[in-house]
Amino acid sequence: xxxxYHSYSELKSGLENGDTxxxxxVNGYLQQIQANAQLNAFNEVFADEALEQARVLxxxxxxxxxxxxxxxxxxxxxDNISYKGHKVTASSKMLENFTAIYSATIVERLLAxxxxxxxxCNCDEFAMGAANENSxxxxxxxxxxxxxxxxxxxxxxxxxVQAGMCHAAIGTDxxxxxxxxxAFCGVVGLKPTYGRISRYGIIxxxxxxxxxxxxxxxxxxxxxxxxxxxxxxxxxxTLARKPVPQVADLKKESGKKRIAYMQEALSSPGVDxxxxxxxxxxxxxxxxxxxxxxxxxxxxxxxxVPTYYILAMAExxxxxxxYDGVHYGYRSPNAVDLTSTYKKSxxxxxxxxxxxxIMLGTFVLSAGYYDAYYAKAQRVxxxxxxxxxxxxxxxxxxxxxxxxxxxxxLGLKEKDPVVTYLYDIFTVQASLAGVPAISLPAGNNGKGLxxxxxxxxxxxxxxxxxxxxxxxxQL
Amino acid sequence: xxxxxxxxxxxxELVVGLEVHAQLSTLSKAFSPDSAAFGGQPNHHISAISLGxxxxxxxxxxxxxxxAIKMGLACNCSINLHNTFARKNYFYADLPKGFQTTxxxxxxxxxxxxxxxxxxxxxxxIAIHHIHMEDDAGKSSHDxxxxxxxxxxxxAGVPLLEIVSxxxxxxxxxxxxxxxxxxxxxxxxxxxxxxxxxxxMRCDANISVRLKGQTTYGNRCEVKNLNSIRNVxxxxxxxFTRQIAIIEEGGHIDQNTLNFDAATGETSVLRSKEMAxxxxxxxxxxxxxxxxxxxxxxxxxxxxxxxxNQLFEKYTGELNLSDYDAGVIIAEKxxxxxxxxxxxxxxxxxxxxxxxxxxxxxxxxxxNLTAGQLELKPKALAGLIDLVDSGKVNNTVAAQKIFPELLxxxxxxxxxxxxxxxxxISNDSNEVEQFIKAAVAKFPDKVKEYQKGKKGVLGLFMGxxxxxxxxxxxxxxxxxxxxxxxxxx
Numbered sequence: 001x002x003x004x005y006h007s008y009s010e011l012k013s014g015l016e017n018g019d020t021x022x023x024x025x026v027n028g029y030l031q032q033i034q035a036n037a038q039l040n041a042f043n044e045v046f047a048d049e050a051l052e053q054a055r056v057l058x059x060x061x062x063x064x065x066x067x068x069x070x071x072x073x074x075x076x077x078x079d080n081i082s083y084k085g086h087k088v089t090a091s092s093k094m095l096e097n098f099t100a101i102y103s104a105t106i107v108e109r110l111l112a113x114x115x116x117x118x119x120x121c122n123c124d125e126f127a128m129g130a131a132n133e134n135s136x137x138x139x140x141x142x143x144x145x146x147x148x149x150x151x152x153x154x155x156x157x158x159x160x161v162q163a164g165m166c167h168a169a170i171g172t173d174x175x176x177x178x179x180x181x182x183a184f185c186g187v188v189g190l191k192p193t194y195g196r197i198s199r200y201g202i203i204x205x206x207x208x209x210x211x212x213x214x215x216x217x218x219x220x221x222x223x224x225x226x227x228x229x230x231x232x233x234x235x236x237x238t239l240a241r242k243p244v245p246q247v248a249d250l251k252k253e254s255g256k257k258r259i260a261y262m263q264e265a266l267s268s269p270g271v272d273x274x275x276x277x278x279x280x281x282x283x284x285x286x287x288x289x290x291x292x293x294x295x296x297x298x299x300x301x302x303x304x305v306p307t308y309y310i311l312a313m314a315e316x317x318x319x320x321x322x323y324d325g326v327h328y329g330y331r332s333p334n335a336v337d338l339t340s341t342y343k344k345s346x347x348x349x350x351x352x353x354x355x356x357x358i359m360l361g362t363f364v365l366s367a368g369y370y371d372a373y374y375a376k377a378q379r380v381x382x383x384x385x386x387x388x389x390x391x392x393x394x395x396x397x398x399x400x401x402x403x404x405x406x407x408x409x410l411g412l413k414e415k416d417p418v419v420t421y422l423y424d425i426f427t428v429q430a431s432l433a434g435v436p437a438i439s440l441p442a443g444n445n446g447k448g449l450x451x452x453x454x455x456x457x458x459x460x461x462x463x464x465x466x467x468x469x470x471x472x473x474q475l
Numbered sequence: 476x477x478x479x480x481x482x483x484x485x486x487x488e489l490v491v492g493l494e495v496h497a498q499l500s501t502l503s504k505a506f507s508p509d510s511a512a513f514g515g516q517p518n519h520h521i522s523a524i525s526l527g528x529x530x531x532x533x534x535x536x537x538x539x540x541x542x543a544i545k546m547g548l549a550c551n552c553s554i555n556l557h558n559t560f561a562r563k564n565y566f567y568a569d570l571p572k573g574f575q576t577t578x579x580x581x582x583x584x585x586x587x588x589x590x591x592x593x594x595x596x597x598x599x600x601i602a603i604h605h606i607h608m609e610d611d612a613g614k615s616s617h618d619x620x621x622x623x624x625x626x627x628x629x630x631a632g633v634p635l636l637e638i639v640s641x642x643x644x645x646x647x648x649x650x651x652x653x654x655x656x657x658x659x660x661x662x663x664x665x666x667x668x669x670x671x672x673x674x675x676m677r678c679d680a681n682i683s684v685r686l687k688g689q690t691t692y693g694n695r696c697e698v699k700n701l702n703s704i705r706n707v708x709x710x711x712x713x714x715f716t717r718q719i720a721i722i723e724e725g726g727h728i729d730q731n732t733l734n735f736d737a738a739t740g741e742t743s744v745l746r747s748k749e750m751a752x753x754x755x756x757x758x759x760x761x762x763x764x765x766x767x768x769x770x771x772x773x774x775x776x777x778x779x780x781x782x783x784n785q786l787f788e789k790y791t792g793e794l795n796l797s798d799y800d801a802g803v804i805i806a807e808k809x810x811x812x813x814x815x816x817x818x819x820x821x822x823x824x825x826x827x828x829x830x831x832x833x834x835x836x837x838x839x840x841x842x843n844l845t846a847g848q849l850e851l852k853p854k855a856l857a858g859l860i861d862l863v864d865s866g867k868v869n870n871t872v873a874a875q876k877i878f879p880e881l882l883x884x885x886x887x888x889x890x891x892x893x894x895x896x897x898x899x900i901s902n903d904s905n906e907v908e909q910f911i912k913a914a915v916a917k918f919p920d921k922v923k924e925y926q927k928g929k930k931g932v933l934g935l936f937m938g939x940x941x942x943x944x945x946x947x948x949x950x951x952x953x954x955x956x957x958x959x960x961x962x963x964x
Contacts, residue, residue, distance in 0.1 A: 082530045095529065102523045104530060201530040207760035236532050237762055315760055318562050321573020322527045326626075338624075342566055365564070365755035374757060 004164060007218035008073055011167065015061065015072050022054040022061070022072045022116070025167075029074050029118055033165045039141045041150075041159040043079045043089060045119035050074065053116045068113030069228060073221075075110065076160040076169040079120040080127055081212075082201035083107045090203045091135035092125045094323045094330045094349035104201020105236065106170065106212055106229045113228050118166050122156030125351045126320065127177055127205040129153045130423045131413060134353045139410055142184060144449055148407040151181030157215045158185040168216045168225060174205050175308050176402070176427025178213035179439035183402035183452020186441045188469070189215050190222040193460045194434035195240040197226075198233035204319040206312035207238075209431045219469045222438070223247040226462060245463040252474070253467040256290050260395040263295035265426070272405040274445040279401055282442060282453060285475045286399075293399070296391060298429070300384050305421055307384065308428040310364050310377035317361025323349065356417065381432050388433035389459075397468065398456040400426045402439040406449035430456045438469055479716050483723060487684045489715050490692055491650055492604075492642035493707070495657050496635050497667040498611065498675040499542050505610040505634035506533030506576060506762075513673060517627040525632045527571030532761050539634040540583070540765060542666040543608050544775050546636055547584030549660045549782055550603050556767045558583050560608075560759040565752045569613035569626050577609035577637075579756045581764075589640075589660070590784065591652035601653045602641035611635050636667070642681065642692065647708035647715075654678060654704045659783055662808045671703050678707050682714040684722070693718070694728040698735050698742055710735045713742060786811055794824040800832055809847040810836075820857030823864055830856060834878050850884025859889035867900055868893050872946040900949045907944075907953055911960050914939040925961050933957065 005011035014020045030047050054074075061067055077083065080090045082100035084107075089095040103111075110117065124134040132140040132155025140155035142148040143163040150159045154171025158181035161169050171178040173191040182189025190213045197212040204210060214225035224247040231244045261283060266276050286293050298304075325331035325345025332344035350358070364373035391398060403423060413420045430437035437456040444450050455472065457465035504511045507524035524531045540558070547554050561579035584606035590598050613631035617624045638657060644650050658669035658676060669676045683695035696714060701707045713735075718728050732751070733742040781789075783805040790801035804814045810831070817827050835856070839846060859881060863873050867890070880892045893899050914936050915922055921932045936957055940948065 080530075082528075088529065090529070098529070100530075101528060199530075200532050203529040204532075204761075235534060237534050238532075238760075314757060318564050318574055318755070318757070321564060321566065322529070322571060324566060324573060326568050327526060327571050328528070338568055362755065365757050367753045367755075370755075370757070 005167065007220045008070070008167065008224055009220060011072060022057045022074075023051065025072060026050050026054040026074055026116065026118065029164070029166050032163060033119070033160075036143065036163045036165065038146065039143055039150075039159050039163060040122055040138050041140055041156040041163065041165060042076065042119040043091060043122050043137050043156070044087060046086065046117060047119075050116050050118045057114060057116070068115070069224065070110060070113040070115035072114070072116075073168060074116045074118050074166045076119055076121045076157055076166040077107065077117055078123050078127075078154050078157050078169070078171045080123060080172060080203040080205075081107060081120075081170060082203070083117060083120070086120065088120065088203065089136070090126045091123050091137055092323075092350065092354070093136045094345075095203075096136065096330065098329050100201075102201065105198035105233045107201065109228050110170075115228075121154070121160050121169055121171075123171075124153035124155070124177075125354050126203065126316070127153040127172055127174055127210075128316070128353050128357055130176065130180055130420055131408070131410075132156065132181065133410065134351055136351060141410065142407045142449075144186065144444075145407065145447070147409055148449070149184065149410055151184030151403070151407060153177040153181075154189075154215065155181045158182050158187060158189065161185070161187045161215050161217060168214055168221050170225070170229075171213055171215050172202055172205075173211050173213045173427075173431070174209045174312060175424045175431045178215060179402050179427050179437060179452070179454060180424070182215050182439045183441075183454075184407040184450060186444070186450030186452070187215055187217055188219055188222050188441065189213060189402075189439040189452075190226065190462075190466075191430060191437050192226060192230065192462055193240070193436045195238055196242075196244075196436070196460070196462070197229045198231075198236040198239060200233055200235035204315075206315040207319060208315060209308075209312055219438075219440075219466055219473060220247065220250060222469075223250045223462075223466045226466075240460065242460045245466065249463060250470065251467055252470040253464070254471065256292070257396040257468065258292045258294075258394065259286060259397050259399050260294055260296040260391055261399040262301075262426070263297050264301060265400050266295075268404075270404055270422070270425075271401065274406065275401045275404060275451060278442050278451050279399070279453060282399070282472075282475065289475070294395075296395075296398075298387070298391075300380070300387055301425070303380050304384065304428050304432065305425055307377045307380045308424065308432055309360075309421055310373050311381060311432075313357045313361035314365050314374050314377075315361070317358045317365065320350075320354070320358055325349070353417070384429065385433045388429060388435060388456075392435065392456070392458045396457070396464065398429075400454050400456070402426060402452035402454040406445055406447075406451055426454060430454075435459050436462045436465055438465055440469055440472055479719060479723070484716065484719055486686055487715075487719050487722075488687045488689075489645055489711065490642050490683045490685060490695075491644035491711055492681040492695075493640045493644065493650060493653060494679045494681070495638040495640075495654065496677040496679075497546075497638065497657075497661050497669070499539055499634040499636060499666055500668060500675075501536055501538045501542065501634055503536055503538075504632035505536050505539050505608070507531075507632055508534075509632065511633045513675065515629050517625070517629060520629040521631070525571070525628055527573070533576060533759070535762060535765060536634060539608055540767070541775055542634075542664070543583045543606060543636055544767070544772065545664045545666060545779060546638070546660065547587065547606055548776060548779060549664060550584065550587040550589050550606065550638070552584035552587030552603055552606060554767065554772055555581055555583050555585060556769075556772070557581060558608075558765040558767065560762045560765075561756045562759050563609075564755045567612065567615075568624060569615045569628070569631065571613070571628060571631060575609055575612065576759055576762075578607035580758075582607035589653060589656050591649060591656050593648060593652060599643075599649065601643045601649065604639040604641050606636055606638045609635050609637060642683075642695075647711045650680065650711055651704050651708050654707060658704075659806075659808070663780060663782055663811075665780075665808075674702070677702070680707055680710055680714075682711055682718070683728070684715060684718045693722075694730045696728065696731050696733050696742070698733045699745060700734050702737070706735060706737050709737075709740050710742060713740055717742070781815075783808075783811070786815075790828075794818070794828075796824065796828050800828045803836070804828065804831055807845065809845050813846040813849070813853055816853035817857055820854050821860045823860050826860050826864070827857070830860065834874055838882060849882075851881050852884075855881050855888065862889045862893060866949055868898055869900065869946060869948075869950055872898050876946075898945070898947050900947050907948055907956060908960075910940045910944045910948065911936075911953070911957050913943060914957075915960055922961060933961075936961070
């Protein structure tokens with residue numbers, strides 16, 4: 001099969017030396033999508049459109065026209081990213097038939113560089129979940145073991161890359177939604193610094209956390225997609241005006257680093273033995289290579305998950321208020337007046353987990369509880385940010401597992417949401433602190449399930465993070 | 476409505492605080508580039524952002540911030556340099572995002588006051604609690620269709636200033652004067668047209684009563700839907716007696732939101748305190764705090780236009796106009812603008828004011844015009860004033876003959892018109908002598924009366940001379956020559 005190019009530079013050589021064409025690539029991906037339809041990675045495949053774009057691009061390349069930085073890169077986008085004229089559902093009944101009337105800034109940037117968008121990837125409903133079991137369109141299955149989850153919420157995006165259904169995919173990461181499925185699927189998942197990539201056109205879950213991230217086979221592609229998608233956008237006022245890392249500057253890091261690792265990751269009974277062993281093995285390898293690797297204990301560890309969920313749910317309760325059955329989206333046929341339009345449309349249109357988070361978010365913002373929950377969580381977030389930044393002053397990176405376990409069985413954790421929430425323990429720190437983090441594949445366990453390790457870096461220091469990741473993957 | 480004896484109402488004091496919503500006349504909306512123009516085809520000033528489509532984010536209109544600062548400076552507020560926005564969450568059909576973007580903890584203007592002139596001659600400062608920025612909702616129409624409510628989102632996202640007074644207002648007159656003054660400031664700053672009927676300025680009134688001498692406030696009612704200054708006053712008057720009547724009967728004022736019915740002049744309950752929304756305010760995570768620099772503030776301060784009170788001081792002080800004349804000229808911004816331009820072309824302020832108070836205002840009133848619509852430019856009027864001052868035409872001729880010609884907005888100057896119509900005062904003494912001679916010859920018996928000491932007949936001769944000369948004589952000079960002629964007769 002022609003499609004297993006590890007990185008875009010290999011793919012580009014393949015195109016340039018005539019080993020393949022964009023049309024052949026797209027056909028290959030389409031076959032792979034069809035062959036693995038049971039994985040449920042895509043909510044919709046834009047087959048004809050992608051083929052048409054591929055043929056046009058092939059012609060342009062043959063005639064020697066200049067093409068964009070992503071010419072021939074076929075990507076899947078998470079189904080919470082607006083692409084004008086295409087449906088965008090957030091994997092919710094609420095938006096089952098909703099068509100975007102504008103494109104997200106990142107979609108425009110991808111298309112401007114001649115990427116081909118092959119379809120929209122399944123995800124947890126409104127990006128709420130860590131297993132991709134909360135999708136109105138059904139769960140996504142892990143290509144490594146179809147009885148297991150893909151991880152979430154960008155599960156479809158991760159599996160699409162894992163199973164060779166596209167070259168790369170775009171996900172969004174609010175509390176780990178790019179990194180954790182990437183770890184479960186054995187691919188690279190980058191969550192850039194908050195404020196790095198425009199959120200315009202991304203269906204909001206929790207505005208102060210949401211961040212777009214690439215899911216790729218190589219660090220090089222993560223760097224390339226970051227370069228294309230990042231940078232100021234007049235439509236998102238939370239963006240930073242910082243220089244964007246360039247893939248051309250990517251070089252395997254050889255310098256000696258100071259690395260902190262979460263001591264609890266090796267000691268806590270909640271962490272799977274294979275995960276512990278993998279982490280320990282990497283620590284040894286790093287030390288053997290001359291890096292300084294020290295255990296740290298993060299004193300606010302037990303506050304990470306509650307703080308994250310209080311704030312994310314509060315923001316979600318407000319962000320999802322617009323889905324009210326009045327202007328667009330699902331409207332209950334049983335509604336008789338304005339109030340019942342709201343109540344019935346939202347009760348029937350939202351899934352259980354979304355309703356749970358809206359209700360909890362509404363509760364923590366309500367009069368009499370605001371100070372005890374929301375305001376307090378804001379203060380704790382500040383402490384977590386400060387503490388994380390302090391660690392990152394002393395160390396170049398924080399190393400931790402991406403998730404406490406490899407992909408778990410479908411249906412296993414659905415019953416107790418709190419257990420699932422605790423799954424985010426290692427990913428939410430970077431989300432709360434707004435710093436960049438990457439999940440890197442670190443081999444498989446004995447059952448062939450992928451394991452992932454996470455590196456966290458200083459704010460806006462993706463360049464160093466990516467450089468070191470290139471090295472890390474070859475350890 | 477209950478009629479209460481004044482001996483009862485006199486025991487009570489009215490306490491009112493006003494919340495004024497001013498729609499800012501920016502070109503685009505508060506957080507999107509959509510047009511903020513009034514009217515238009517329903518749902519035409521919209522985009523994905525105004526519609527609250529998934530994934531849209533706010534981007535702040537800097538002009539809104541500038542306008543808010545201007546109003547704050549005009550109301551003597553302190554300007555908050557670190558501004559944050561908040562979300563006010565509630566569900567309504569004309570609120571597509573499900574929340575209003577507003578300011579909660581850190582509004583742009585704090586404190587301040589607006590001085591209002593009362594009929595008693597006293598000027599009272601009404602304190603401002605704060606002024607904040609927010610976006611407007613769309614418009615729901617419930618009476619246009621049998622089955623459906625219609626929603627127009629043109630207004631959704633239009634920037635508003637909410638000007639919140641302290642509960643300093645003690646009478647309907649004070650409320651009316653406060654609103655008049657706020658509206659005047661908005662218009663002088665050119666940040667809102669202040670049109671209450673079209674809803675570009677709206678007012679909610681928080682009204683309570685208490686026994687005189689009491690230091691705590693009574694329970695207040697918030698009256699909404701007040702679409703004119705007069706209706707604000709009517710609602711206050713109605714609530715004053717209604718609340719007193721309830722208290723006098725041993726009742727209790729419920730803290731309700733009330734609706735005012737302009738047809739009946741009465742209020743009715745819109746929602747009770749128990750039905751009140753919990754708005755769940757929290758910081759808007761999609762907007763970073765807006766930091767205003769001292770430099771920005773200073774440049775806005777420098778660019779502030781003259782405000783009505785400053786002009787009043789200037790006119791009554793420097794220009795030596797009467798309080799009344801100054802008050803009339805500053806009442807409307809474009810009258811004041813006109814006058815300002817007029818006095819930049821002539822140094823005769825008193826005469827300039829007289830023209831404004833007389834001929835200009837009557838023409839505006841008769842034709843239902845504003846000074847801005849006047850064809851006659853201030854410079855041309857100044858030319859006429861100078862022509863009179865130089866003695867080339869007299870006042871009557873200027874007002875009756877030349878001013879109507881100037882109003883037509885012709886290119887010609889007052890002097891050219893006077894020449895063309897042959898109205899210039901003749902400097903030729905012989906010509907004047909001829910008119911005098913003719914008049915003296917016409918009334919020989921009156922000449923005798925004059926010579927016997929009846930000086931009053933002078934007027935008769937002057938009138939005759941004016942008539943025969945068609946006014947183009949210098950009355951003073953002619954008067955002297957006439958006396959000379961009569962005495963030498």
